[in-house]
Amino acid sequence: MGEVLVSVKNLVKEYPREGGVSRVVDDVSFEIARGETLGLVGESGSGKSTVARMILRLIEPTAGAVRFDGVDVLGASSAEMRALRQRMQIVFQDPFAALNPRMRVREIVGEPFEIHREQGLGNREQRKAGSREQGIWSGRDRDLRVGELLREVGLDASAMERFPHEFSGGQRQRVNIARALALRPEFLVLDEPVSALDVSVGAQVINLLQELQRSRGMTYLFISHSMPLVRYLSMRIAVLRQGRLVEIGDCAQVCEAPREEYTRQLIAATPVIQA
Numbered sequence: 444m445g446e447v448l449v450s451v452k453n454l455v456k457e458y459p460r461e462g463g464v465s466r467v468v469d470d471v472s473f474e475i476a477r478g479e480t481l482g483l484v485g486e487s488g489s490g491k492s493t494v495a496r497m498i499l500r501l502i503e504p505t506a507g508a509v510r511f512d513g514v515d516v517l518g519a520s521s522a523e524m525r526a527l528r529q530r531m532q533i534v535f536q537d538p539f540a541a542l543n544p545r546m547r548v549r550e551i552v553g554e555p556f557e558i559h560r561e562q563g564l565g566n567r568e569q570r571k572a573g574s575r576e577q578g579i580w581s582g583r584d585r586d587l588r589v590g591e592l593l594r595e596v597g598l599d600a601s602a603m604e605r606f607p608h609e610f611s612g613g614q615r616q617r618v619n620i621a622r623a624l625a626l627r628p629e630f631l632v633l634d635e636p637v638s639a640l641d642v643s644v645g646a647q648v649i650n651l652l653q654e655l656q657r658s659r660g661m662t663y664l665f666i667s668h669s670m671p672l673v674r675y676l677s678m679r680i681a682v683l684r685q686g687r688l689v690e691i692g693d694c695a696q697v698c699e700a701p702r703e704e705y706t707r708q709l710i711a712a713t714p715v716i717q718a
């Protein structure tokens with residue numbers, strides 16, 4: 444394994460329930476190397492999204508540690524957290540729910556630039572350059588940046604003028620990806636990004652994600668309940684069952700010679716896809 448970008452150690456999440464707690468993530472540990480795609484696979488309810496959200500600190504773990512490029516994510520101050528949020532982004536399953544229906548694509552994809560500016564993020568040089576030129580942040584320049592992002596995800600720059608409901612599911616997911624890319628993150632969590640899409644549309648989005656990873660050198664945590672999909676995209680695969688990591692290894696090893704009976708069942712349960 445190369446340089447470790449993300450490390451998760453003994454992660455636990457418990458929710459209270461009548462008469463006790465239910466432990467939905469139970470002592471999960473793994474690492475993701477810079478530039479790799481780690482696939483996280485498991486049935487619905489196995490805890491995949493909970494793990495993803497804890498890594499990004501969208502929910503607080505009950506116990507455990509998360510490090511991103513050496514930074515203690517769970518111990519980060521709010522200023523450190525804002526800086527980290529530029530470096531890690533998430534794309535969710537439902538491409539419609541994630542988009543504000545009253546915003547045009549221009550605002551949706553350009554919003555991270557605005558938030559970034561308001562919070563005074565970026566290094567001092569960038570801020571100085573921004574104020575000196577009135578900016579990267581002026582409407583016209585923002586539109587240029589948004590147009591570039593849209594083209595990068597395979598949409599026409601004219602998509603800027605439109606609202607989410609005017610797009611198909613696949614196009615909406617492309618808008619979500621463009622927004623996630625806006626601040627040039629190093630790490631993307633893809634939480635079932637094509638599960639709500641038709642197979643052929645999903646395959647195109649998968650291919651786009653693969654191209655983006657190559658062109659931008661990003662690191663992915665790719666989450667899916669579909670073993671063939673995970674296998675297609677991932678270099679290593681982690682198998683989650685009822686909140687526990689039952690197996691982790693190279694794609695070929697996990698798929699061709701799974702150590703666990705459960706992994707074998709997962710492989711047998713899903714048909715092969717063609718992406």
Ligand code: ADP
Nearest residue numbers: 458459467485486487488489490491492493494
């Ligand atoms: P997956 O993404 O693999 O489908 P989740 O991480 O969404 O699984 O959920 C794992 C388990 O945790 C499920 O049983 C789910 O019902 C439970 N769970 C998720 N969020 C909460 C919550 N806020 N309160 C109680 N239980 C939850």
Ligand code: MG
Nearest residue numbers: 491492493635
């Ligand atoms: Mg989920």
